[in-house]
Amino acid sequence: GESVGLHLPTLSVQEGDNSIINCAYSNSASDYFIWYKQESGKGPQFIIDIRSNMDKRQGQRVTVLLNKTVKHLSLQIAATQPGDSAVYFCAENLSNDYKLSFGAGTTVTVRA
Amino acid sequence: EAQVTQNPRYLITVTGKKLTVTCSQNMNHEYMSWYRQDPGLGLRQIYYSMNVEVTDKGDVPEGYKVSRKEKRNFPLILESPSPNQTSLYFCASSRRSGQGSVEQFFGPGTRLTVL
Numbered sequence A: 001g002e003s004v005g006l007h008l009p010t011l012s013v014q015e016g017d018n019s020i021i022n023c024a025y026s027n028s029a030s031d032y033f034i035w036y037k038q039e040s041g042k043g044p045q046f047i048i049d050i051r052s053n054m055d056k057r058q059g060q061r062v063t064v065l066l067n068k069t070v071k072h073l074s075l076q077i078a079a080t081q082p083g084d085s086a087v088y089f090c091a092e093n094l095s096n097d098y099k100l101s102f103g104a105g106t107t108v109t110v111r112a
Numbered sequence B: 001e002a003q004v005t006q007n008p009r010y011l012i013t014v015t016g017k018k019l020t021v022t023c024s025q026n027m028n029h030e031y032m033s034w035y036r037q038d039p040g041l042g043l044r045q046i047y048y049s050m051n052v053e054v055t056d057k058g059d060v061p062e063g064y065k066v067s068r069k070e071k072r073n074f075p076l077i078l079e080s081p082s083p084n085q086t087s088l089y090f091c092a093s094s095r096r097s098g099q100g101s102v103e104q105f106f107g108p109g110t111r112l113t114v115l
Helices: none
Strands: A005-007 A011-015 A019-025 A032-038 A044-053 A056-058 A062-067 A072-077 A086-093 A100-102 A105-112 B004-007 B011-012 B019-025 B029-038 B041-050 B054-057 B076-078 B089-094 B104-106 B110-114
Touching: A011 A019, A011 B004, A019 A032, A019 A086, A019 A105, A032 A062, A032 B104, A044 A056, A044 A072, A044 B104, A072 A086, A105 B011, B004 B089, B019 B029, B019 B089, B019 B110, B041 B076
Parallel strands: A011 A105, B011 B110
Antiparallel strands: A005 A019, A019 A072, A032 A044, A032 A086, A056 A062, A062 A072, A086 A100, A086 A105, B004 B019, B019 B076, B029 B041, B029 B089, B041 B054, B089 B104, B089 B110
8 A cells, every 4th residue: 555654763963963864655646745754752843844836945054855756755964963853754645635544764963 | 732642652562462552642633543564565554533423444454443432532452463563663643734635744653572
């Protein structure tokens, strides 16, 4: 079936470096994508989103890139900090309704 | 403060003993949902509700029930829990922004262990 998935389950990054987290989706009809951050013991929290009519969107230290040709999106975190250690999920909005389909998540660990 | 609350946060129970996990939101959202989170599987939707008295199955509804008698509450009911329902459960409520984006707010989670 169609699903959203992340390329790598874990990512270790040196503090101060940039992080890139990848996500692949298979439903070309999806028109909205969201990145969530989940810290230990907490529920997922919204980071940034992007609609399918955009290729790039920037937030504070984060950038989401969307490549519709290969059905791929990525989350870039600039100057990664210890507080960025968490599990990151991409989510896909199908059929313009409320339902979100989530990938399995990437665990990011920041090395001091 | 806008929030989604869940109770209990932690629960250990035995097979077959009925339990209810409560969920409440104070944002007047119409859409609410329940997810379970298991290692390597991400978040999978159990049930959702588009409004009061309107509920529907998500991707993994077997063994669960829900009700939506009022807008703010969306309890998850396990009539006869089994060990394969040991998981981390999240309630969420959502609204659509003016631009059509879905803003989804998650509760803090309930860690359930069924022995």
